[in-house]
Amino acid sequence: MKILHISALPIWSMNGRGGMPSLRETLNGHLREKHEIIFIAPEYDLFSDDLSPIPGVRGSKYGIEIAKCSWLLPLKRFRRHIRKMRESNSLPSPFRWLINMSILFFLTVTFLLKAFKVCKKDAFKPDLIYAHNQYSALAGFLLGKLWKVPNVTRLYGTFLADLMAKPFVSLRYPTAAAGYLVPSSLLICTNDGTRGDEVARKFRISQKRFRFWQNGVEPPSSPPKMTREDFLTRNPKLNINSKWIVSCSRLSYWKRIDRMLNALVVCKKEGVDCQLIIAGDGPEKENLQNIAKKSHIEDSIVWLGAVDHDDIWGLLNVSDVFTITNDVTNRCNPLYEAAWATLPVVSVKDPSTSDLLIHGENALLADKENPTALGQYLCQICRNEKMKEKMKDSQKRLSASFWTWEERMKAEVKELEKVIRPLGR
Structure with missing residues (x-):
């Protein structure tokens, strides 16, 4: 044709x-x-x-x-x-x-x-x-x-x-x-x-x-070879020993990245050594950076900007948690790719993902307007390696059903x- x-x-x-x-x-x-x-x-x-x-x-x-x-x-x-x-x-x-x-x-x-x-x-x-x-x-x-x-x-x-x-x-x-x-x-x-x-x-x-x-889902042709050290050479602000919480999203209002920032405030109060790594760019970036500055968490956020798709796979492969907190729907490509990479997910309760994300099995899900619970779930998964490994196994089973x-x-x-x-x- x-x-x-x-x-x-x-x-x-x-x-x-x-x-x-x-x-x-x-x-x-x-x-x-x-x-x-x-x-x-x-x-x-x-x-x-x-x-x-x-x-x-x-x-x-x-x-x-x-x-x-x-x-x-x-x-x-x-x-x-x-x-x-x-x-x-x-x-x-x-x-x-x-x-x-x-x-x-x-x-x-x-x-x-x-x-x-x-x-x-x-x-x-x-x-x-x-x-x-x-x-x-x-x-x-x-x-x-x-x-x-x-x-x-x-x-x-x-x-x-x-x-x-x-x-x-x-x-x-x-x-x-x-x-x-x-x-x-x-x-x-x-x-x-x-x-x-x-x-x-x-x-x-x-x-x-x-x-x-x-x-x-378009999996990489071969397992990603990028290490944390490789990402560190590109962005010195990354801390190799911190837990990496990754988000892949265009920075638009309905993506509600502000929920992640509010959750990160809870993590810092709880003394969890973590960084929120945001891969993506968009019209809300300046506003989000201002929120981070007012909340005194700007040092715990790494803004990668737009990232090549191949490098996204590398980033998912070396991160600890994936988070997504959209308003309208969270059933989207980054979620499928995070599951394929066997990353545990911290997200919000959303009917659109009810068949993909099961609370306590492969994800921890908070009410959309409860940033404290979202933050506590991030703390929980960052601290609990046993839970993390269990969720990784669940994600592997889920991703096997994807096209x-x-x-x-x-x-x-x-x-x-x-x-x-x-x-x-």
């Missing part, structure tokens, strides 16, 4: 290094099955107020084409101005609706123009249009109609599940609903704990064209081939 990918999401969003492994592994999976792809992505991050282009875009094997989105800069400035006036990260509903709809409209036009230009230049006649994220769905549908090829929409979660009982959901949140309601030959939704399958049922999406799949990304993508490619087969392509 020749697959044209259009994506509202960048492959690498964090200084050209970290980003969305699920998007990257999708592209890798299509290439691994010998399909030819072109990937079109916007020049700027649609969802942050940063006015600079996404830095350090890498990966020529993906045939990356950058769509210029100069129209986005005034919208970003307007959004940032409104937030500054309100002294809040949230926007009033009318402004949010207007901005999101404007992004959807202009991005659709941009993708259409860029797709025709790229395909004409490269004599690339696609067999399939693959749209990543709801903001790309409309462009994917229109390109499919114009070229008379199937279109696939890929959603990486949703916030609509708890809103579906309210009236006029599709009108109040049209961009989020577009991922479901824009016609597609196949709709693939990630099982990430945001209950996208419930949303699909309420929107009456035909189960014949709906796939609800958990992400895979690898290769397995996950083989299943997807089979579905894509079924989609184009009726057209005789």
